[in-house]
Amino acid sequence: MSVIDLRSDTVSRPSLAMREIIKDSLVGDDVLGDDPTVKLLEAKAAKVVGKQAALFVPSGTMANLIALLTHCGRGDQAIVGSESHILHHEGLGAPALGGIHLGIVRNQKNGRMNIDEIESHFKSEKSISKVMCLENTQNRCGGTVIPQSEITEIAGIAHNAGASVHIDGARIFNAACALETDVSSLVQDADTLSFCFSKGLGAPVGSVLTGSEEFISSARSIRRQVGGAMRQSGIIAAAALFALENNIERIGIDHINARRLAEGLTQISGIDVDLNLVQTNMIFISSEKIDVAILQNDLADHGILVSSTVPNTLRMVTHLDIPEESIDVVIEQVQKTTENMIG
Numbered sequence: 177m178s179v180i181d182l183r184s185d186t187v188s189r190p191s192l193a194m195r196e197i198i199k200d201s202l203v204g205d206d207v208l209g210d211d212p213t214v215k216l217l218e219a220k221a222a223k224v225v226g227k228q229a230a231l232f233v234p235s236g237t238m239a240n241l242i243a244l245l246t247h248c249g250r251g252d253q254a255i256v257g258s259e260s261h262i263l264h265h266e267g268l269g270a271p272a273l274g275g276i277h278l279g280i281v282r283n284q285k286n287g288r289m290n291i292d293e294i295e296s297h298f299k300s301e302k303s304i305s306k307v308m309c310l311e312n313t314q315n316r317c318g319g320t321v322i323p324q325s326e327i328t329e330i331a332g333i334a335h336n337a338g339a340s341v342h343i344d345g346a347r348i349f350n351a352a353c354a355l356e357t358d359v360s361s362l363v364q365d366a367d368t369l370s371f372c373f374s375k376g377l378g379a380p381v382g383s384v385l386t387g388s389e390e391f392i393s394s395a396r397s398i399r400r401q402v403g404g405a406m407r408q409s410g411i412i413a414a415a416a417l418f419a420l421e422n423n424i425e426r427i428g429i430d431h432i433n434a435r436r437l438a439e440g441l442t443q444i445s446g447i448d449v450d451l452n453l454v455q456t457n458m459i460f461i462s463s464e465k466i467d468v469a470i471l472q473n474d475l476a477d478h479g480i481l482v483s484s485t486v487p488n489t490l491r492m493v494t495h496l497d498i499p500e501e502s503i504d505v506v507i508e509q510v511q512k513t514t515e516n517m518i519g
Contacts, residue, residue, distance in 0.1 A: 180502045183483040185304035185347075185375045185430070185457060185495035194379070194418045201414035205407050206232070207400070211232045213244055213410030217417045221384045224420065225348070225369055226360030229392035230384045232413055233404045236261075236346045239385040240309075241269045241402060243342045246395045247307040250275035252343075255297050257307045257497040259283040259316040260343055265485075266313055273402070286453060287314030288322065294330055297338035304513050308334040310366070312351045316486055318450070319458030319493075321351040321362060325364050331365035340367040346383070350376050350456040353427045366484070367391070376457060377419035426496065430457040435493040440507035446514045459492045466517045467508050474513045 181187045190198065200433045204211035214232050222230040231238050240262055244254050256262045258280050262270070270276040279397060281293045289310075297305055308330060310323045331341045343366045345351070345359075352359045368387035373379035385395055399405055438454040441447050446465040453460065462468060468490050472482055483491045492506070 179479045179481060180490040180498065180506060182483045182494070182498065182506070183495050185378075186493045188378045188381050188497045190415055191378070193422075193485075194415050195316070197414045197418045198411055201410050203410035205409040206409045207381045207405045207407060209353040211408065211410045213417065214413040217420070218384065218393045220417065221371075222305040222386050224359060224435045225363060225371070225386050227369065227386035227388070229389045230386040230417070231395050231399060232409065233383050233385060233399060234406070235405050235464045236370055236372045236375075236383040237269070238402060238404050239383045239398075240266060240342075240344050241273070242395050242397060242398050242404070243336060243368050243370060243385055243387075244270040244276055244307065244309075245274045245398050245402070246248045246391060247340050247342060248274065248276045249306075251277070251278040251304065252306040252309045253304045254309055255279040255281055255294065255305050257281055257283040257287075257289060257311060257314070258371060259287065260309065260311050261315055261346065262309055262311075264316065269480045277304070281425075282319055284315065285317065287311075287317030287320040288326065288331070291333070292330060295333055298333060298339065298353070300467070302513065303337070305334075305337065305339050308344050310488060311346075312362075313354075313446050313456050313458075315346070315458075316452030318460050319347070319350065319456040320453055321354045321455050323355055324357065324364075328365045341365065342343050342368045343370070345369050345371040347372070347376050347456065349427055350431070354455050355429060365465050373416035373419045376430065376495065377416075377423045379412075380416040382416045423496065427457075430496070430498070433457075433498060433500060434459055434492075436500075437492065437494065437503045437506060440503070444514055446518050447510065457494045460489050461492070462485065462489045463514075466514060470517065471510070471513055475509060478509050480509055
């Protein structure tokens with residue numbers, strides 16, 4: 177039985193062309209600063225997003241951790257969203273390892289933050305906020321996007337208070353695609369940006385943290401402290417470089433497939449999908465008539481894998497290993513299973 181894996185865009189496999197690049201990659205010792213493929217990747221990644229420098233790391237979680245440890249000292253505060261990846265899915269590394277307090281601003285249903293709440297954090301007499309963290313796309317809110325105008329407004333508030341702005345841009349290329357802009361314009365008001373090669377871009381592993389040359393120089397030391405310095409990492413950097421050069425333009429296909437899947441699911445009695453939140457490659461489904469956990473298990477029995485990252489909700493994520501013809505298969509099986517459950 178073939179498997180349609182919609183659990184995340186992290187499950188995609190390296191293509192044959194990517195594997196050839198990995199096989200032929202030039203390597204050195206990156207801890208000593210002489211891995212040519214890593215150096216090329218970091219330079220290109222920084223240029224693509226409009227920053228001075230970049231640092232290659234194993235994961236997006238580590239990229240965000242290093243960013244916060246570089247922006248903040250012990251006892252300082254980083255402001256994050258109530259539904260942010262940093263708060264829910266990164267093991268609270270910044271508080272545990274850096275003594276950094278996380279000030280929380282509520283994310284609305286569409287992932288956006290209330291500007292007044294952000295201002296109140298910075299205007300407080302007791303504010304020790306050093307960095308404002310945004311997430312784009314907003315994972316737990318349906319893969320929704322934050323437009324450049326809002327990033328600019330929030331960055332202005334933070335900068336006026338003497339704080340920096342960090343964007344967790346794990347899927348920033350999905351955000352730029354949905355907003356029909358380029359990443360460098362979208363993040364021009366942010367001081368630092370992290371993004372993943374192993375999500376919508378289809379590489380097997382790796383992320384980067386980008387920012388000023390001075391910031392990345394400091395971050396490089398912290399990368400070693402948290403165990404992220406690697407040796408002949410040009411092998412995995414080659415895959416990330418291939419993804420950066422070949423897989424950005426095709427991201428829109430994933431968005432088209434996600435929209436078609438979402439629209440098909442809304443036609444099924446008992447399945448609820450908020451189409452306003454389907455802006456990129458994610459679909460969140462819920463139901464008041466069936467147990468979605470049972471639906472998830474039944475779909476798995478039929479070779480369709482989905483995840484549950486939010487209570488009583490299933491998430492489906494399209495990616496480069498999900499062809500158009502798989503969409504109809506998923507819709508048909510969800511309909512069959514739901515009809516059987518409702519009776």
